Amino acid sequence: MNRAVIDIRDLRFAWPGQDAPCLDIESLQVEAGERVFIHGPSGSGKSTLLGLLGGVLAAQRGSIDVLGTRLEKLRPAQRDRFRADHIGFLFQLFNLIPYLSVVDNVVLAGQFSARRRAQALASSATLRDEAIRLLADLDLGGALLERRVTDLSVGQQQRVAAARAVLGRPEIIVADEPTSALDADRQSAFLDLLLHECDAAGTTLLFVSHDHRLAAHFTREIALHGVNCSWRERQPA
C-alpha cells in the first residue's frame, strides 16, 4: 500500500511570457491513502500545482507521475481523460452548475468518465441512485435534492460538491480551500464528513488551505513555500 500515488521530480513551470518559473519543485511524493495538508501564502504556487496535477497545465521541465502515469507524456485530451477518471476536484466556492439539480450536479462526474461511472454502478443500480446514496452520507436528502442549487446554503453546496468529488471512487481528491467560506463549526463538520468519505473509499486526499488550524486533521503537512524553490528565491533574504 505504500506505493507513491504522486511522484514529482525536478518539476518546473513558468507562465507563458514569463522568464522566472512560478513553480520549481525538486521532489515531492505522496503515498496512497495519505491525507496531505498543503499550505502556503498566496503566490506560493498552490493553484499552479493543482493545475499541473489536474493536467490542465503542462510543465516545461521535469516529471509528474500520478498513479504510475507520466502526465507530461500525455496529450492534452489524454490528460483531461485521466483527470476525469482518477481525480475528484473540490473548490472554494461556486462548485455547482447553476442550471442542474442537486442530483444532476453529482451525476456529472460519472458522465465524463466511463471508469467512474462503472465504479459507481458497482455500488448502486444507477448513477442517480449512487448520487443520492452519497448525498445521504453527507446528510443531504429529501426535498433538498429537488431544490435549485442556488437556493442551497454555502455549506450544503460544498457537501454536494464533495459528493461529486467522491462519486465513482477516484483515487485522488484535490480540495482547494473548500472550507474557507464556512464558519468554524461547519468547517470542522464538513472536514469530518470529507475525511470519512475518503476513508470509506481509501482515497488519497490533497487538501490546500492557508488556514493552518485545520492541519491537525491530516496525516501529513506540506508547506508549499518550503518545497517551491522559485518562491524561496523570490523572497527578500
Add this chain to the structure above:
Amino acid sequence: MTHLPGLALRSAWNRRHTLGLTLIAIALSVALLLGVDRVRQDARASFGQSVSGTDLVVGARTSPVQLMLYAVFRIGEATANMSWAGYEKISAHPLVAWAVPLALGDSHRGYSVVGTTRDYFDRFSYGAGKKLAYAQGEAFSTVFEAVIGADVAQRLGYRAGDRIVLNHGAGDVDLAEHSDKPFIVTGVLSRTGTPVDRSVHVPLEAIEAIHLDWQGGAPIPGVAIAPEHVTKFDLRPKAITAMLVGLKNRAGVFRVQRHVNELKDEALVAVLPAVALDQLWQVVGVAERVLLAVSAMVVAVGLAGLVAVVLAGLNERRRELAILRSVGARPRDIFFLLTLEAMGVTVVGALLGVMLLAALTALFAPLAASQYGLVLEPRLIARSELALLAAAVGVGILASLIPGYRAYRLSLADGLTPRL
C-alpha cells in the same frame, strides 16, 4: 459524449429569456427572407396565369409592359385609345381567328369596368387554358346589363338581378356617377384568381351609351338622354382601349405582330403576353433583388445578435466552464457545448420562421387574392426556398463556431481556476 446535447439544452433553458428573444429575431428574419422570395415566386406565377390562349394584345403605341399592365392586369390607365377601324382591320387579317375588344376607363366602387363583347366570355382563358364559367346567371345580352367577377360579387354582396351604377373614371372616391343609367347584373363569374375576378364586364355599346350625354369627362349641362332612348343612337364604338387577339396558327404570330406595328394610318403596337411579362420581370427583378438582399441582411443581423448574446453570456459562465473542465470536460467539449447552443437556436429559429411564414401565408392568402390578385400558394416550404433556408442556417452554423471558439480559448486559458 452523449450527455453534452442534454447539458447544452439545460444550459440554454436556464437562459431562455435572452435566448428566446434571439430565437424570435431569427424566426422573424427567416420568415421575412423566405416570405420575400415566396411573394416574388407567387406573383410571377399568378401574373403568368392571368392570360393564356391570347396570342397578341394590341393597343395604341406604348411600351409593351404598360399595355399589358392596363389591358390585362387593370393596373394604371391607357394614355391613348385605338380606333374601331383599326380593330376591324386587324380582326380581318387572314391569320386572326378571333379578336375581343376592351374598352376601359370607367369603374364601379373601385373595380374596373370592361366594355367588351360576348366573345370575351368564350375566348378569354387563363391558367392552363381554363375557360371562364358562371357561378350564377349568364352573359349580358342587352345594353344595360353587366357580368361581374367573383371578388366584385363577394366584396360588394351582389347577386344576379341586382342593379348597379357605374362611375366615370377609375378610383374609389368622389367620382361622377352614371346614375341615370343603372345596370342589371345578369351573371357572376366563378373565381379565377386573375384580374377578371375584380372586373365588371358590360357590353361595348353600354360604354358608348353612358357617355352619350357626356363631354370632356362631365355631363353636358341641359342634355339628358334617358336609357330607353339610347338605342336610337349609333352605339357602335368609335374607339376602344385595347384588343385581345387569337390566331389560327401560333406560328404566324410574328407576321401578325409586324402587320399591326406597321399599320400606316394608326400608331399601334402588338405585344406577345409572355414577352411583355418577361420585360416586366426584368424591371421588377431589380427591386426584388434589393428586397432579397435587404432581408438577407436582416437575417445576418439576427445571427449577429445571437452570437453577441452567447458571447456576452460567456464571461458569466467561465466558472461553469471551469467546473465542467474539473470533472473531465476537454476544451473541445466546451467548444462543442457552446457551438451546439448557438446552432440549436439557429436551427429552431429557422424552423419557427418557416412555420410562421406558412401560418401568415395561409392567413393572408384570401386578402392578397382579393385585393392584389396575388394567389399565395399554401405550402410549408418550396424547393427554391429550401436553398435560401439552407443558406441562412449554414451561415448561422458558421457563426455558431465563434462563441464555441471563444469558449475553447477561455477554457484553455482558465483551466480549473477562472481568473475573474
